[in-house]
Amino acid sequence: MPQYRSYDDTALSYRVLGPAGLPLVCLSGGPGRDAAHLGDLGGLDRAYRLLVPGPRPAGGSPQAAGPGRPSLPPLPQDLEALRSHLRLERFALLAHGAAAATAQSYAAAHPERLSHLVLVCPEDRDRRTVPVESREVTCPVLVVTGEQDTISGVRIGQPLAASFPRGEWRRLSGVGHHPWVDDPEIFRAAVGSFLGEL
Template sequence: MPQYRSHHYRSYDGTELHYRVLGPPDSGLPPLVCLAGGPARDAAYLGDLGGLDADRRLIVPDSRGTGDSPAAEDPAAYAFPRLAEDLEALRAHLGLERFALLAHSAAAATAQAYAAAHPDRLSRLVLVSPGSRLQGELPDDARQIFESRAHEEWWPDASVAVQRLAETGDLDEVRDLLHRAAPLAYGHWDEPQRAHAATEGGQLNPVPRAGFWQSVDDRARETLLTALRDVTCPVLVVTGDRDALSGMRAGELVAASFPHAQLRPLHLVGHYPWIDDPDRFRPLLDTFLRTGEAPLS
Protein backbone atom coordinates (compact mmCIF):
# COMPACT_ATOMS: atom_id res chain seq x y z
CA MET A 1 0.00 0.00 0.00
CA PRO A 2 1.26 3.52 -0.74
CA GLN A 3 2.29 5.69 2.19
CA TYR A 4 0.05 8.65 2.86
CA ARG A 5 -0.62 11.47 5.27
CA SER A 6 -4.10 11.73 6.76
CA HIS A 7 -5.99 15.03 7.00
CA HIS A 8 -9.47 16.47 7.50
CA TYR A 9 -11.35 19.48 6.18
CA ARG A 10 -14.65 21.14 7.03
CA SER A 11 -17.20 21.12 4.23
CA TYR A 12 -20.03 23.55 3.41
CA ASP A 13 -22.34 22.17 6.11
CA GLY A 14 -19.70 21.90 8.83
CA THR A 15 -19.07 18.17 8.37
CA GLU A 16 -15.46 17.05 8.88
CA LEU A 17 -14.45 14.98 5.85
CA HIS A 18 -11.25 13.00 5.40
CA TYR A 19 -8.60 13.10 2.70
CA ARG A 20 -5.19 11.52 2.14
CA VAL A 21 -2.08 13.07 0.67
CA LEU A 22 0.39 10.84 -1.17
CA GLY A 23 3.70 11.79 -2.73
CA PRO A 24 6.58 14.11 -1.86
CA PRO A 25 5.59 17.05 0.35
CA ASP A 26 8.18 19.27 -1.30
CA SER A 27 7.24 18.52 -4.91
CA GLY A 28 7.55 21.51 -7.19
CA LEU A 29 4.65 20.25 -9.30
CA PRO A 30 1.03 21.26 -8.70
CA PRO A 31 -0.97 18.65 -6.77
CA LEU A 32 -3.59 16.42 -8.37
CA VAL A 33 -6.94 15.91 -6.64
CA CYS A 34 -8.24 12.38 -7.32
CA LEU A 35 -11.88 11.30 -7.00
CA ALA A 36 -12.82 7.64 -6.56
CA GLY A 37 -15.73 6.10 -8.44
CA GLY A 38 -17.96 3.16 -7.66
CA PRO A 39 -20.04 5.14 -7.03
CA ALA A 40 -19.23 5.39 -3.33
CA ARG A 41 -16.36 2.91 -3.31
CA ASP A 42 -13.63 3.51 -0.76
CA ALA A 43 -10.89 5.55 -2.41
CA ALA A 44 -8.20 3.09 -1.32
CA TYR A 45 -8.69 1.21 -4.60
CA LEU A 46 -7.03 4.09 -6.46
CA GLY A 47 -3.75 3.25 -4.74
CA ASP A 48 -1.04 5.54 -6.06
CA LEU A 49 -2.50 5.47 -9.60
CA GLY A 50 0.33 3.44 -11.02
CA GLY A 51 3.09 5.45 -9.35
CA LEU A 52 1.74 8.86 -10.30
CA ASP A 53 2.71 10.02 -6.82
CA ALA A 54 6.44 9.66 -7.54
CA ASP A 55 6.89 13.31 -8.49
CA ARG A 56 3.69 15.06 -7.40
CA ARG A 57 1.28 15.10 -4.50
CA LEU A 58 -1.99 13.21 -4.92
CA ILE A 59 -4.85 14.50 -2.81
CA VAL A 60 -7.44 11.74 -2.41
CA PRO A 61 -10.66 12.61 -0.55
CA ASP A 62 -13.02 10.07 0.98
CA SER A 63 -16.50 11.11 -0.13
CA ARG A 64 -19.30 11.10 2.43
CA GLY A 65 -20.00 7.67 3.85
CA THR A 66 -16.82 6.12 2.40
CA GLY A 67 -13.38 5.43 3.85
CA ASP A 68 -12.80 7.56 6.94
CA SER A 69 -15.47 10.16 6.14
CA PRO A 70 -18.69 9.98 8.18
CA ALA A 71 -22.07 9.02 6.82
CA ALA A 72 -24.40 11.84 5.82
CA GLU A 73 -27.35 12.71 8.06
CA ASP A 74 -29.24 13.83 4.95
CA PRO A 75 -29.18 11.17 2.19
CA ALA A 76 -29.42 13.96 -0.39
CA ALA A 77 -25.80 14.83 0.45
CA TYR A 78 -24.71 11.69 -1.41
CA ALA A 79 -25.93 13.01 -4.78
CA PHE A 80 -23.04 13.84 -7.06
CA PRO A 81 -23.84 17.59 -7.40
CA ARG A 82 -23.59 17.85 -3.61
CA LEU A 83 -20.33 15.89 -3.66
CA ALA A 84 -19.09 18.57 -6.06
CA GLU A 85 -19.84 21.12 -3.32
CA ASP A 86 -17.66 19.07 -0.97
CA LEU A 87 -14.91 19.28 -3.58
CA GLU A 88 -15.16 23.05 -3.69
CA ALA A 89 -14.83 23.13 0.10
CA LEU A 90 -11.72 20.98 -0.18
CA ARG A 91 -10.23 23.35 -2.76
CA ALA A 92 -10.79 26.31 -0.44
CA HIS A 93 -9.31 24.37 2.49
CA LEU A 94 -6.17 23.60 0.45
CA GLY A 95 -5.84 27.24 -0.60
CA LEU A 96 -5.70 26.37 -4.30
CA GLU A 97 -6.80 29.12 -6.69
CA ARG A 98 -6.87 26.57 -9.53
CA PHE A 99 -6.10 22.87 -9.50
CA ALA A 100 -5.88 19.70 -11.59
CA LEU A 101 -8.64 17.13 -11.06
CA LEU A 102 -8.78 13.42 -11.89
CA ALA A 103 -11.96 11.38 -11.60
CA HIS A 104 -12.43 7.67 -12.19
CA SER A 105 -15.57 5.94 -13.43
CA ALA A 106 -18.75 7.22 -11.74
CA ALA A 107 -16.82 10.08 -10.14
CA ALA A 108 -16.62 11.60 -13.63
CA ALA A 109 -20.18 12.79 -12.95
CA THR A 110 -19.01 14.61 -9.82
CA ALA A 111 -16.11 16.11 -11.76
CA GLN A 112 -18.40 17.29 -14.55
CA ALA A 113 -20.79 18.84 -12.03
CA TYR A 114 -17.83 20.65 -10.47
CA ALA A 115 -16.50 21.80 -13.84
CA ALA A 116 -19.94 23.13 -14.78
CA ALA A 117 -20.27 25.07 -11.53
CA HIS A 118 -16.64 26.24 -11.22
CA PRO A 119 -15.05 26.23 -14.69
CA ASP A 120 -12.42 28.82 -13.74
CA ARG A 121 -11.11 26.70 -10.86
CA LEU A 122 -9.70 23.88 -13.00
CA SER A 123 -6.29 23.91 -14.66
CA ARG A 124 -6.56 20.33 -15.98
CA LEU A 125 -9.32 17.70 -15.94
CA VAL A 126 -8.70 13.97 -16.38
CA LEU A 127 -11.66 11.58 -16.70
CA VAL A 128 -10.68 7.90 -16.58
CA SER A 129 -13.11 5.20 -17.74
CA PRO A 130 -16.16 7.47 -17.46
CA GLY A 131 -19.75 6.45 -17.97
CA SER A 132 -22.10 8.59 -20.05
CA ARG A 133 -25.27 8.65 -17.97
CA LEU A 134 -25.02 12.44 -17.75
CA GLN A 135 -24.90 12.60 -21.53
CA GLY A 136 -28.23 10.77 -21.67
CA GLU A 137 -26.94 7.70 -23.51
CA LEU A 138 -26.00 4.28 -22.21
CA PRO A 139 -24.00 2.63 -25.02
CA ASP A 140 -24.01 -1.15 -25.34
CA ASP A 141 -20.41 -1.59 -26.44
CA ALA A 142 -19.39 -2.68 -22.93
CA ARG A 143 -21.51 -5.79 -23.43
CA GLN A 144 -19.91 -6.33 -26.82
CA ILE A 145 -16.45 -6.10 -25.25
CA PHE A 146 -17.48 -8.64 -22.63
CA GLU A 147 -18.87 -11.04 -25.24
CA SER A 148 -15.70 -10.75 -27.31
CA ARG A 149 -13.74 -12.40 -24.49
CA ALA A 150 -15.94 -15.52 -24.25
CA HIS A 151 -12.93 -17.68 -25.15
CA GLU A 152 -11.12 -16.84 -21.89
CA GLU A 153 -11.33 -19.42 -19.09
CA TRP A 154 -12.86 -17.08 -16.50
CA TRP A 155 -15.69 -16.02 -18.82
CA PRO A 156 -18.38 -18.70 -18.19
CA ASP A 157 -18.44 -18.16 -14.43
CA ALA A 158 -18.24 -14.38 -14.82
CA SER A 159 -21.17 -14.47 -17.24
CA VAL A 160 -23.33 -16.35 -14.72
CA ALA A 161 -22.31 -13.92 -11.98
CA VAL A 162 -23.27 -10.90 -14.10
CA GLN A 163 -26.73 -12.35 -14.68
CA ARG A 164 -27.26 -13.11 -11.00
CA LEU A 165 -26.10 -9.65 -9.92
CA ALA A 166 -29.19 -8.20 -11.59
CA GLU A 167 -31.41 -10.48 -9.53
CA THR A 168 -30.12 -10.19 -5.96
CA GLY A 169 -30.12 -7.52 -3.28
CA ASP A 170 -28.30 -9.54 -0.63
CA LEU A 171 -25.06 -7.70 0.13
CA ASP A 172 -23.02 -10.81 0.96
CA GLU A 173 -24.10 -12.44 -2.28
CA VAL A 174 -23.39 -9.23 -4.19
CA ARG A 175 -19.83 -9.22 -2.85
CA ASP A 176 -19.31 -12.83 -3.93
CA LEU A 177 -20.80 -12.24 -7.37
CA LEU A 178 -18.74 -9.09 -7.92
CA HIS A 179 -15.59 -11.05 -7.22
CA ARG A 180 -16.62 -13.75 -9.69
CA ALA A 181 -17.44 -11.13 -12.32
CA ALA A 182 -14.31 -9.07 -11.64
CA PRO A 183 -12.22 -10.22 -14.64
CA LEU A 184 -14.52 -8.34 -17.03
CA ALA A 185 -13.19 -5.06 -15.57
CA TYR A 186 -9.55 -5.75 -16.43
CA GLY A 187 -7.54 -6.09 -19.60
CA HIS A 188 -5.80 -9.16 -18.20
CA TRP A 189 -6.48 -11.52 -15.32
CA ASP A 190 -3.06 -11.90 -13.75
CA GLU A 191 -1.78 -11.46 -10.20
CA PRO A 192 -1.93 -7.61 -10.06
CA GLN A 193 -5.51 -7.67 -11.33
CA ARG A 194 -6.55 -10.47 -8.96
CA ALA A 195 -5.06 -8.67 -5.97
CA HIS A 196 -6.79 -5.40 -6.89
CA ALA A 197 -10.15 -7.11 -7.46
CA ALA A 198 -9.97 -8.90 -4.11
CA THR A 199 -10.35 -5.58 -2.28
CA GLU A 200 -13.65 -4.56 -3.88
CA GLY A 201 -16.03 -6.47 -1.59
CA GLY A 202 -14.81 -4.67 1.51
CA GLN A 203 -14.92 -1.25 -0.13
CA LEU A 204 -18.63 -1.12 -0.98
CA ASN A 205 -20.94 1.42 0.64
CA PRO A 206 -24.54 0.66 -0.46
CA VAL A 207 -26.33 3.66 1.06
CA PRO A 208 -24.06 6.36 -0.45
CA ARG A 209 -24.11 4.40 -3.71
CA ALA A 210 -27.91 4.44 -3.81
CA GLY A 211 -27.97 8.21 -3.26
CA PHE A 212 -25.38 9.12 -5.90
CA TRP A 213 -27.80 9.65 -8.81
CA GLN A 214 -30.75 10.95 -6.79
CA SER A 215 -32.37 14.35 -7.40
CA VAL A 216 -30.87 14.79 -10.88
CA ASP A 217 -33.67 15.15 -13.44
CA ASP A 218 -33.38 15.73 -17.19
CA ARG A 219 -33.63 19.49 -16.82
CA ALA A 220 -30.75 19.60 -14.35
CA ARG A 221 -28.74 17.26 -16.55
CA GLU A 222 -29.24 19.43 -19.64
CA THR A 223 -28.32 22.57 -17.71
CA LEU A 224 -25.11 20.90 -16.55
CA LEU A 225 -24.21 19.79 -20.07
CA THR A 226 -24.77 23.29 -21.41
CA ALA A 227 -22.43 24.69 -18.76
CA LEU A 228 -19.67 22.28 -19.80
CA ARG A 229 -19.29 24.25 -23.04
CA ASP A 230 -17.74 27.02 -20.93
CA VAL A 231 -15.00 24.78 -19.51
CA THR A 232 -11.83 26.11 -21.12
CA CYS A 233 -9.18 24.04 -19.36
CA PRO A 234 -7.59 21.09 -21.20
CA VAL A 235 -9.54 17.86 -20.69
CA LEU A 236 -8.23 14.32 -21.11
CA VAL A 237 -10.58 11.33 -21.37
CA VAL A 238 -8.93 7.90 -21.03
CA THR A 239 -10.72 4.71 -22.08
CA GLY A 240 -9.70 1.06 -22.45
CA ASP A 241 -10.67 -1.24 -25.29
CA ARG A 242 -11.23 -4.09 -22.80
CA ASP A 243 -13.38 -2.08 -20.39
CA ALA A 244 -16.51 -4.22 -20.14
CA LEU A 245 -17.95 -1.94 -17.42
CA SER A 246 -17.97 1.49 -19.08
CA GLY A 247 -17.01 0.56 -22.61
CA MET A 248 -15.38 3.06 -24.98
CA ARG A 249 -18.33 4.83 -26.61
CA ALA A 250 -19.17 6.49 -23.26
CA GLY A 251 -15.77 8.16 -23.23
CA GLU A 252 -16.39 9.51 -26.74
CA LEU A 253 -19.68 11.04 -25.61
CA VAL A 254 -18.09 12.58 -22.52
CA ALA A 255 -15.19 14.03 -24.51
CA ALA A 256 -17.64 15.56 -27.00
CA SER A 257 -19.30 17.47 -24.13
CA PHE A 258 -16.21 19.69 -23.70
CA PRO A 259 -14.78 22.27 -26.11
CA HIS A 260 -11.15 21.22 -25.51
CA ALA A 261 -11.12 17.48 -24.78
CA GLN A 262 -8.59 14.91 -25.94
CA LEU A 263 -9.66 11.27 -26.10
CA ARG A 264 -6.99 8.60 -25.58
CA PRO A 265 -8.10 4.96 -25.90
CA LEU A 266 -5.62 2.39 -24.55
CA HIS A 267 -5.22 -1.03 -26.16
CA LEU A 268 -5.56 -4.19 -24.01
CA VAL A 269 -6.63 -2.08 -21.03
CA GLY A 270 -9.80 -2.36 -18.96
CA HIS A 271 -11.60 -0.22 -16.39
CA TYR A 272 -8.51 0.28 -14.23
CA PRO A 273 -5.71 1.34 -16.61
CA TRP A 274 -3.22 2.06 -13.82
CA ILE A 275 -3.49 -1.63 -12.87
CA ASP A 276 -3.46 -3.09 -16.39
CA ASP A 277 -0.72 -0.92 -17.88
CA PRO A 278 0.84 1.55 -15.42
CA ASP A 279 3.84 2.09 -17.70
CA ARG A 280 1.60 3.63 -20.35
CA PHE A 281 -0.95 5.24 -18.04
CA ARG A 282 1.54 7.09 -15.85
CA PRO A 283 3.52 8.90 -18.58
CA LEU A 284 0.32 9.72 -20.48
CA LEU A 285 -1.11 11.52 -17.46
CA ASP A 286 2.21 13.05 -16.45
CA THR A 287 2.68 14.61 -19.89
CA PHE A 288 -0.87 15.90 -19.96
CA LEU A 289 -0.67 17.38 -16.47
CA ARG A 290 2.59 19.14 -17.31
CA THR A 291 1.72 20.40 -20.79
CA GLY A 292 -2.01 20.18 -21.35
CA GLU A 293 -1.35 17.88 -24.32
CA ALA A 294 -1.65 14.10 -24.36
CA PRO A 295 0.75 12.07 -26.53
CA LEU A 296 -0.89 9.83 -29.13
CA SER A 297 1.11 6.76 -28.09
Protein backbone atom coordinates in the same frame (compact mmCIF):
# COMPACT_ATOMS: atom_id res chain seq x y z
CA MET B 1 -5.76 11.06 8.02
CA PRO B 2 -6.34 14.82 7.62
CA GLN B 3 -9.86 16.21 7.61
CA TYR B 4 -11.73 19.28 6.42
CA ARG B 5 -15.18 20.74 7.02
CA SER B 6 -17.59 20.61 4.12
CA TYR B 7 -20.44 22.98 3.23
CA ASP B 8 -22.75 21.37 5.81
CA ASP B 9 -20.06 21.34 8.54
CA THR B 10 -19.52 17.59 8.17
CA ALA B 11 -15.93 16.47 8.81
CA LEU B 12 -14.58 14.66 5.75
CA SER B 13 -11.20 13.00 5.29
CA TYR B 14 -8.63 13.00 2.51
CA ARG B 15 -5.31 11.32 1.76
CA VAL B 16 -2.12 13.01 0.57
CA LEU B 17 0.44 11.14 -1.55
CA GLY B 18 3.53 12.38 -3.34
CA PRO B 19 5.79 15.44 -3.21
CA ALA B 20 4.77 18.95 -2.27
CA GLY B 21 3.40 21.12 -5.07
CA LEU B 22 1.73 20.22 -8.38
CA PRO B 23 -1.61 19.24 -6.77
CA LEU B 24 -3.79 16.66 -8.49
CA VAL B 25 -7.15 16.05 -6.80
CA CYS B 26 -8.38 12.51 -7.51
CA LEU B 27 -12.00 11.39 -7.19
CA SER B 28 -12.89 7.73 -6.75
CA GLY B 29 -15.68 6.20 -8.81
CA GLY B 30 -18.55 4.23 -7.34
CA PRO B 31 -21.00 5.71 -4.80
CA GLY B 32 -19.67 5.27 -1.28
CA ARG B 33 -16.63 3.26 -2.36
CA ASP B 34 -13.45 3.71 -0.36
CA ALA B 35 -10.99 5.79 -2.38
CA ALA B 36 -8.09 3.59 -1.24
CA HIS B 37 -8.59 1.43 -4.35
CA LEU B 38 -7.03 4.25 -6.40
CA GLY B 39 -3.70 3.50 -4.74
CA ASP B 40 -1.00 5.75 -6.18
CA LEU B 41 -2.70 5.72 -9.61
CA GLY B 42 0.02 3.76 -11.29
CA GLY B 43 2.82 5.87 -9.86
CA LEU B 44 1.41 9.33 -10.59
CA ASP B 45 2.43 10.23 -7.05
CA ARG B 46 6.05 10.31 -8.26
CA ALA B 47 5.43 13.55 -10.13
CA TYR B 48 2.30 15.01 -8.55
CA ARG B 49 0.89 15.58 -5.09
CA LEU B 50 -2.22 13.39 -5.07
CA LEU B 51 -5.07 14.71 -2.92
CA VAL B 52 -7.68 11.97 -2.58
CA PRO B 53 -10.92 12.84 -0.74
CA GLY B 54 -12.80 9.94 0.79
CA PRO B 55 -16.37 9.83 -0.56
CA ARG B 56 -19.27 9.56 1.86
CA PRO B 57 -19.81 7.29 3.68
CA ALA B 58 -16.62 5.25 3.04
CA GLY B 59 -12.95 6.18 3.20
CA GLY B 60 -13.02 7.37 6.80
CA SER B 61 -15.57 10.10 6.08
CA PRO B 62 -18.74 9.92 8.20
CA GLN B 63 -22.22 9.99 6.74
CA ALA B 64 -24.13 13.23 6.87
CA ALA B 65 -26.56 13.24 9.77
CA GLY B 66 -29.61 15.18 10.84
CA PRO B 67 -33.08 15.91 9.50
CA GLY B 68 -33.29 16.47 5.78
CA ARG B 69 -29.65 15.61 5.14
CA PRO B 70 -29.06 12.95 2.48
CA SER B 71 -26.64 10.11 3.11
CA LEU B 72 -24.64 11.12 0.02
CA PRO B 73 -24.61 14.95 -0.24
CA PRO B 74 -23.64 16.63 -3.52
CA LEU B 75 -19.94 15.95 -3.94
CA PRO B 76 -19.16 19.04 -6.06
CA GLN B 77 -19.81 21.08 -2.92
CA ASP B 78 -17.48 18.83 -0.93
CA LEU B 79 -14.82 19.35 -3.59
CA GLU B 80 -15.13 23.12 -3.42
CA ALA B 81 -14.87 22.94 0.38
CA LEU B 82 -11.68 20.88 0.06
CA ARG B 83 -10.22 23.39 -2.41
CA SER B 84 -10.95 26.22 0.01
CA HIS B 85 -9.49 24.27 2.93
CA LEU B 86 -6.25 23.64 1.01
CA ARG B 87 -6.16 27.24 -0.27
CA LEU B 88 -5.75 26.16 -3.88
CA GLU B 89 -6.34 28.89 -6.42
CA ARG B 90 -6.29 26.40 -9.30
CA PHE B 91 -5.68 22.68 -9.49
CA ALA B 92 -5.84 19.67 -11.78
CA LEU B 93 -8.75 17.26 -11.25
CA LEU B 94 -8.86 13.55 -12.11
CA ALA B 95 -12.01 11.46 -11.75
CA HIS B 96 -12.63 7.77 -12.33
CA GLY B 97 -15.82 6.01 -13.40
CA ALA B 98 -19.00 7.38 -11.84
CA ALA B 99 -17.02 10.21 -10.24
CA ALA B 100 -16.73 11.78 -13.70
CA ALA B 101 -20.26 13.10 -13.10
CA THR B 102 -19.05 15.00 -10.04
CA ALA B 103 -15.97 16.28 -11.87
CA GLN B 104 -17.96 17.53 -14.85
CA SER B 105 -20.47 19.27 -12.62
CA TYR B 106 -17.68 20.95 -10.66
CA ALA B 107 -15.85 21.97 -13.85
CA ALA B 108 -18.99 23.59 -15.25
CA ALA B 109 -19.69 25.46 -12.01
CA HIS B 110 -16.09 26.52 -11.28
CA PRO B 111 -14.17 26.61 -14.59
CA GLU B 112 -11.76 29.21 -13.26
CA ARG B 113 -10.52 26.79 -10.59
CA LEU B 114 -9.27 24.02 -12.90
CA SER B 115 -5.99 23.91 -14.81
CA HIS B 116 -6.68 20.43 -16.25
CA LEU B 117 -9.48 17.85 -16.13
CA VAL B 118 -8.91 14.10 -16.59
CA LEU B 119 -11.90 11.73 -16.90
CA VAL B 120 -10.82 8.08 -16.61
CA CYS B 121 -13.27 5.47 -17.89
CA PRO B 122 -16.35 7.71 -17.50
CA GLU B 123 -19.66 5.90 -17.53
CA ASP B 124 -22.21 6.41 -20.31
CA ARG B 125 -24.89 7.32 -17.81
CA ASP B 126 -22.89 10.39 -16.77
CA ARG B 127 -23.73 12.18 -20.03
CA ARG B 128 -27.39 11.22 -19.85
CA THR B 129 -28.03 12.27 -16.27
CA VAL B 130 -25.65 15.12 -15.45
CA PRO B 131 -26.52 18.56 -16.85
CA VAL B 132 -23.11 19.74 -17.99
CA GLU B 133 -22.49 22.95 -19.89
CA SER B 134 -19.36 21.64 -21.58
CA ARG B 135 -18.67 24.93 -23.34
CA GLU B 136 -18.18 26.53 -19.90
CA VAL B 137 -15.22 24.23 -19.19
CA THR B 138 -12.26 26.22 -20.49
CA CYS B 139 -9.36 24.07 -19.28
CA PRO B 140 -7.81 21.23 -21.31
CA VAL B 141 -9.78 17.98 -20.85
CA LEU B 142 -8.48 14.44 -21.34
CA VAL B 143 -10.89 11.51 -21.61
CA VAL B 144 -9.21 8.12 -21.10
CA THR B 145 -10.93 4.85 -21.97
CA GLY B 146 -9.68 1.26 -21.83
CA GLU B 147 -10.40 -0.84 -24.89
CA GLN B 148 -11.20 -3.84 -22.67
CA ASP B 149 -13.46 -1.92 -20.27
CA THR B 150 -16.64 -3.97 -19.91
CA ILE B 151 -18.13 -1.60 -17.31
CA SER B 152 -17.97 1.81 -18.97
CA GLY B 153 -17.07 0.74 -22.50
CA VAL B 154 -15.18 2.89 -24.99
CA ARG B 155 -18.00 4.47 -27.02
CA ILE B 156 -18.40 7.41 -24.67
CA GLY B 157 -14.78 8.54 -25.04
CA GLN B 158 -14.76 10.33 -28.37
CA PRO B 159 -18.12 12.15 -28.15
CA LEU B 160 -17.47 13.19 -24.57
CA ALA B 161 -14.06 14.62 -25.44
CA ALA B 162 -15.54 16.41 -28.44
CA SER B 163 -18.14 18.12 -26.24
CA PHE B 164 -15.42 20.22 -24.56
CA PRO B 165 -13.75 23.14 -26.36
CA ARG B 166 -10.28 21.75 -25.51
CA GLY B 167 -11.05 18.05 -25.15
CA GLU B 168 -9.01 15.09 -26.35
CA TRP B 169 -9.55 11.34 -26.20
CA ARG B 170 -7.05 8.55 -25.59
CA ARG B 171 -8.05 4.93 -25.98
CA LEU B 172 -5.61 2.71 -24.13
CA SER B 173 -5.01 -0.77 -25.49
CA GLY B 174 -4.88 -3.85 -23.30
CA VAL B 175 -6.54 -2.29 -20.25
CA GLY B 176 -9.98 -2.37 -18.67
CA HIS B 177 -11.90 -0.24 -16.16
CA HIS B 178 -8.87 0.25 -13.89
CA PRO B 179 -6.07 1.10 -16.34
CA TRP B 180 -3.60 2.17 -13.64
CA VAL B 181 -3.77 -1.40 -12.31
CA ASP B 182 -3.79 -3.23 -15.65
CA ASP B 183 -0.87 -1.31 -17.13
CA PRO B 184 0.58 1.36 -14.83
CA GLU B 185 3.19 2.49 -17.34
CA ILE B 186 0.84 3.17 -20.22
CA PHE B 187 -1.63 4.91 -17.92
CA ARG B 188 1.05 7.03 -16.24
CA ALA B 189 2.48 8.01 -19.63
CA ALA B 190 -0.92 9.04 -21.04
CA VAL B 191 -1.93 11.14 -18.04
CA GLY B 192 1.56 12.48 -17.36
CA SER B 193 2.08 13.70 -20.93
CA PHE B 194 -1.26 15.51 -20.76
CA LEU B 195 -0.64 17.14 -17.38
CA GLY B 196 3.03 17.91 -18.01
CA GLU B 197 4.34 20.16 -15.26
CA LEU B 198 0.90 21.74 -14.71
